[in-house]
Amino acid sequence: FTQNEVAPHMQKWDAEHIFPVEMFTKTAALGFGAIYCKEEHGGSGLSRLDASLIFEAIATGCVTSSAYLSIHNMCAWMIDSTGTEEQRAKWLPQLAPMSRLASYCLTEPGSGSDAAALKTTAKSDGNYYVLNGSKAFISGAGATDLYLVMCRTGADGPKGISCVMVEKDTPGLSFGKIERKLGWNAQPTREVVFENCRVPKSNRLGPEGSGFGLAMRGLNGGRVNIASCSLGAAHASLLAAREYMTVRKQFGKQLAEFQALQFQLAEMAAQLVSSRLLVRQAAQSLDSGDPGAPAVCALAKLHATEQCFDVCNRALQLFGGYGYLLDFPVQQYLRDSRVNCILEGTNQVMRMLVARDIIGRLGDA
Amino acid sequence: YIHIINKADMAASKGLKILVGCKRVIDYAVKVRVKPDRSGVVTEGVKHSMNPFDEIAVEEAVRMKEKKLAGEAVAISVGPPQSQETLRTALAMGIDRAIHVEIPLAQLEKLQPIHVSKLLAKVCESEKPDLVILGKQAIDDDCNQTGQMLAALLDWPQATFASKIEPSQDSKQLRVTREVDGGMETIDVSVPAVVTSDLRLNEPRYATLPNIMKAKKKPLAKMSPDQLGVDLQPRQEVISVEDPPVRKAGAKVESVEDLVGKLREKGLVK
Numbered sequence: 223f224t225q226n227e228v229a230p231h232m233q234k235w236d237a238e239h240i241f242p243v244e245m246f247t248k249t250a251a252l253g254f255g256a257i258y259c260k261e262e263h264g265g266s267g268l269s270r271l272d273a274s275l276i277f278e279a280i281a282t283g284c285v286t287s288s289a290y291l292s293i294h295n296m297c298a299w300m301i302d303s304t305g306t307e308e309q310r311a312k313w314l315p316q317l318a319p320m321s322r323l324a325s326y327c328l329t330e331p332g333s334g335s336d337a338a339a340l341k342t343t344a345k346s347d348g349n350y351y352v353l354n355g356s357k358a359f360i361s362g363a364g365a366t367d368l369y370l371v372m373c374r375t376g377a378d379g380p381k382g383i384s385c386v387m388v389e390k391d392t393p394g395l396s397f398g399k400i401e402r403k404l405g406w407n408a409q410p411t412r413e414v415v416f417e418n419c420r421v422p423k424s425n426r427l428g429p430e431g432s433g434f435g436l437a438m439r440g441l442n443g444g445r446v447n448i449a450s451c452s453l454g455a456a457h458a459s460l461l462a463a464r465e466y467m468t469v470r471k472q473f474g475k476q477l478a479e480f481q482a483l484q485f486q487l488a489e490m491a492a493q494l495v496s497s498r499l500l501v502r503q504a505a506q507s508l509d510s511g512d513p514g515a516p517a518v519c520a521l522a523k524l525h526a527t528e529q530c531f532d533v534c535n536r537a538l539q540l541f542g543g544y545g546y547l548l549d550f551p552v553q554q555y556l557r558d559s560r561v562n563c564i565l566e567g568t569n570q571v572m573r574m575l576v577a578r579d580i581i582g583r584l585g586d587a
Numbered sequence: 588y589i590h591i592i593n594k595a596d597m598a599a600s601k602g603l604k605i606l607v608g609c610k611r612v613i614d615y616a617v618k619v620r621v622k623p624d625r626s627g628v629v630t631e632g633v634k635h636s637m638n639p640f641d642e643i644a645v646e647e648a649v650r651m652k653e654k655k656l657a658g659e660a661v662a663i664s665v666g667p668p669q670s671q672e673t674l675r676t677a678l679a680m681g682i683d684r685a686i687h688v689e690i691p692l693a694q695l696e697k698l699q700p701i702h703v704s705k706l707l708a709k710v711c712e713s714e715k716p717d718l719v720i721l722g723k724q725a726i727d728d729d730c731n732q733t734g735q736m737l738a739a740l741l742d743w744p745q746a747t748f749a750s751k752i753e754p755s756q757d758s759k760q761l762r763v764t765r766e767v768d769g770g771m772e773t774i775d776v777s778v779p780a781v782v783t784s785d786l787r788l789n790e791p792r793y794a795t796l797p798n799i800m801k802a803k804k805k806p807l808a809k810m811s812p813d814q815l816g817v818d819l820q821p822r823q824e825v826i827s828v829e830d831p832p833v834r835k836a837g838a839k840v841e842s843v844e845d846l847v848g849k850l851r852e853k854g855l856v857k
Contacts, residue, residue, distance in 0.1 A: 223793050253796025266796045 223252060228283030235284065235408035236554055239400075241365050242287060242408060243323070249280070249291060250320035257295050258443070259302040263310055264318030270443055270505040274450040278498075281454025285558035286408040288454060292447035293361050297324035297370050300385070300440045304428040313368065313387075323366040326444075327357040327414055328437050334358075335571050337372075338380040338434055342416060344373040349423050351375065351386060353394070353416035359565070363412035364397040366390070371416075372433050380434035387425040394419030405557030442516050443508060444566045445523035449501045449530075452562045455555040456494045456530035459537035462552055463487070466541055477540070486540060490533045497526035517579035524572035527562040534559055602658030603778065605648045606716035607682065608707065609641040609664045611673040612727040625827045627696060628727075637673045640722025642680075644784040646791040647752060648720055649681035656754065657718075659683050663710060665703050667695055671807060678802035679794035685807040686710060688815070697821035700728075702812075704736035709815040711741055716779065718761070723748055723783040734783035744776040748785040 227245055235242055249255065257273040259265025273295065281288035298317040302310060316322040333339040342355025353373055360369075369388040376382030388395055398413030428436055464487060467477040477483050504522035507515040534556040538545035545552055563569045613619060614634040622629055637645075651657035662677035663686040664670040674685035688706050690698055711719065724731035738745035746752075746763035750771070755762040760775045766785050776782075794802075812819055840846045850856040 251795060252793055257796075261797075267800070268796065 223249075224280050224283035228280060228287060232284040232408075232551065232554065233548075235286070236405075236558075237407075237548070239407045239410075241290075241362070241410055242284075243365070245287065246291065246294075246320045246323070250318065254280075254291060255294065255320040256298040256302070256314060256318040259295075259298050259314060259318065263302075263314035265298070265302060265314065266318075270446060270508040271502060273443075274446055274501055274505040277447050277450040278454040278457070281451040282458040283454075284408060285451050285455045285555060286406045288451045289406065289448060289558075289562075290362055290409050292444065292451065293326055294320065294324050296440050296444045296447065297326055297368070299443065300370060300427060300436055301387070303439075304385075304432075304436055308424075309387075309427065317368070322368055323362060324368045324370060325360050325362045325366040325414075326437075326440065327360050327369050327371040329358050329360075330356060331358045331413070335568055337437070338383070339378075340372060340374065340383065342371065342373040344375045344384065344386055344421075346375070346423075347420070350420045351423060351426070353386070353388070353419040353421060355416050356398075357414040359401070359411055360414045361406075361409055361411055363410060363414050364400070365410050369395070369414060370427070371414075372437050373416075375430045375433075381431050383433040383437075384430045385427040385433035385436050386421055387427060388416075388419065388421050389425075392419055392421060404560060405554070406561055438516075441566055442519045445519045445572075446501060446505045446508065448562050448566045449497070449504070449523045449526035452527045452530035452559050453494065453498050453501060455559040456490070456497070456533035459534040459552045459555045460487070460490050460494060462550075463490075463537035463540040466544075470542070483540060486536055490536050493529040493533050497522075497529045501526050514579070517576055520567070520572040520575040520579075523566065524569050524576065527559070528569060531556070531559050531563060602655060603651065603717040604715070605651060605657045605660045606707075606711065606714055606719045607641070607644050607648045607660060607662045607677065608703075608719070608721040608733070609645060609662055609670075609673050609677050610638045610722070610725045611635050611664065611666050611670045612638045612725055615639060615726055621828055621830050625829060627825065627828050635669065635673075637676055638722050638725045638727075640724060640726075640784050640786070642722075642791040643786070643788050644720040644722050645677045645680050645682060646789045647784060649792075650789060651752070652681065661686060661714065661716070663688065663707065665698070665706050666690055667692060674807055675799075675802050676794060678805045678807075679799040680792060681798070682805075684805055686714075686810060687807060688810045688812065690812065690819070694819045697825075698819065699821065699823060700730045700732035700736055701822060702817065702819050704733050704740055705817045706812060706815055707733070707737050708740040709817060710810070711737075711779075718778055719743075719781045721781065721783050723785050734781050738781040741779075741781070743779050743781055745781045745783075746774055746776045747783040749782050750785050750787045752782060752788070 227248055253266040254276055256265040257268050257276060258270055261267040277288050277292050301313050317324055328337055330340050330342060332341060344351035344353050367390045371386050371388050372383050373386055374382050375384040394417050396415045401411045403411060467483060470477045500522045504518040507518045534552060538552045538556055541550060541552055544550050614636045617634055620629045648660040652660050660682045661684055662674055662682040664674050665688040667690060671687055674687055678685055721734040734747055735745055746765060748766045749763045750766045751764035753762050755775045760777045762773060762775050763782060765772045840849060
């Protein structure tokens with residue numbers, strides 16, 4: 223599927239900034255729209271490990287599309303795991319086939335890593351919340367239909383945050399300009415603005431004050447998924463470099479015959495395979511309900527996104543001058559995978575989480 | 588051994604029972620390597636998948652079911668234990684159940700279309716399909732024999748290299764369009780019949796995740812050549828398998844006269 227329906231279009235989607243909704247519909251028809259949601263309402267009922275394999279495979283054809291697919295899946299799961307029967311029955315049958323698309327809204331202009339300091343308010347007004355504030359860097363904004371918004375219903379800090387679902391054409395919901403980015407061009411990224419936006423309280427996911435916890439639980443899987451996208455980028459880059467090295471000759475020899483370059487490939491393989499094992503381990507820890515899973519997910523995201531970006535960077539170097547041309551794919555894998563070190567929790571936040579886990583285990587056997 | 592349908596109108600009946608053959612072969616994208624002892628090609632650790640023409644056959648059977656021309660579609664594979672994966676793919680595409688005729692590894696390399704067609708003929712005796720669809724040829728041996736041999740063994744009509752299968756005008760037969768060297772030939776065949784699929788018959792679907800999961804629960808029966816009473820003694824002996832000769836450099840000529848002169852020299856033109 224990736225070879226036929228995704229990879230041939232990767233370059234065009236990047237150059238022309240096309241958000242490939244049609245391709246997503248085909249992906250969903252294969253069962254990839256709600257991979258780890260229960261089958262009851264159209265999910266595929268598979269594991270996080272299965273999802274990791276799927277995102278990695280699709281990312282070899284287009285990192286950006288795989289990343290959006292993973293965000294959509296994360297949102298579907300949040301509704302599937304926390305929603306009421308009514309909410310699940312209403313939304314999953316639309317999200318699973320990707321006839322409606324979802325976005326995740328946590329980050330604000332004033333709060334990225336310090337996510338719990340978010341300021342978007344949701345004031346109670348009868349059966350409604352009135353939302354005011356703005357979200358930044360929202361993937362898919364403007365093109366998607368359902369926004370899972372983390373907003374403040376209570377006091378300061380994480381315990382005052384709830385998750386509210388806002389539908390696209392709700393009055394008071396608007397979007398900023400489409401951001402111009404280094405990569406992820408096959409996906410619109412915009413500010414999402416709420417101005418006295420009235421949302422029914424029945425759109426709240428989970429009880430008031432549970433929003434931050436839900437957002438963080440969503441991110442655990444999201445981190446495994448985004449790391450899986452990095453794996454796909456590195457894999458494709460490594461294969462491309464290998465092929466190039468058997469074709470390009472200098473000094474009368476194939477590049478593949480130079481030991482220094484062979485060592486590059488070997489090191490890239492070590493980076494890729496070790497990352498892959500760690501990501502799959504993290505996926506399995508989520509599947510088995512391991513209480514230590516969040517830390518493993520952070521560790522996997524940290525390691526894989528950095529190592530895989532380096533693999534893409536090395537692959538680009540192996541291509542020499544051609545690597546720098548937009549006609550060759552490695553530069554796109556590089557640009558698209560760079561942001562994986564930043565979003566879903568910067569790798570600095572990942573370090574915080576891992577360190578906290580390590581120190582917190584002092585005294586464990 | 589003829590099995591005639593007592594149906595006045597095929598379209599009104601419960602639908603044809605279809606048996607589809609699938610062979611597990613080295614994947615088309617793999618760079619095949621000859622074994623150092625030249626006894627064959629390297630298959631260990633190499634990616635295998637369903638023969639592309641068989642995928643087309645499976646797709647056609649599933650489409651005929653969807654059009655209500657067929658009632659039940661059964662997939663069959665003659666091969667090693669791993670052929671079960673091939674059958675699961677067929678099940679995931681929409682086939683109802685599968686039969687695996689397992690061939691022990693020792694006899695696998697020497698398996699020939701004559702053996703496979705005899706095994707299939709035996710299965711047809713018990714399964715009594717109305718239509719057998721096979722890929723026109725396997726991409727590993729390119730024999731293009733099994734379908735034809737099977738039809739002969741069963742004394743059934745055959746319609747090979749099919750690019751279209753539909754009910755005949757009176758709905759009592761199948762109208763098959765065949766791709767032949769001279770163009771396209773359309774024939775009507777009565778059922779039961781053997782049809783072999785050609786490239787343009789259809790474009791196979793991707794197996795969806797839910798169907799892949801469902802396929803795990805569909806029935807898959809195992810059989811052995813002994814049970815079917817077929818002897819697998821090889822009729823042929825492979826002497827050696829070699830790489831095609833390395834392409835030699837050509838020569839450039841300056842003019843048409845030079846070209847004609849060179850062609851004459853090589854005795855290619857009088």
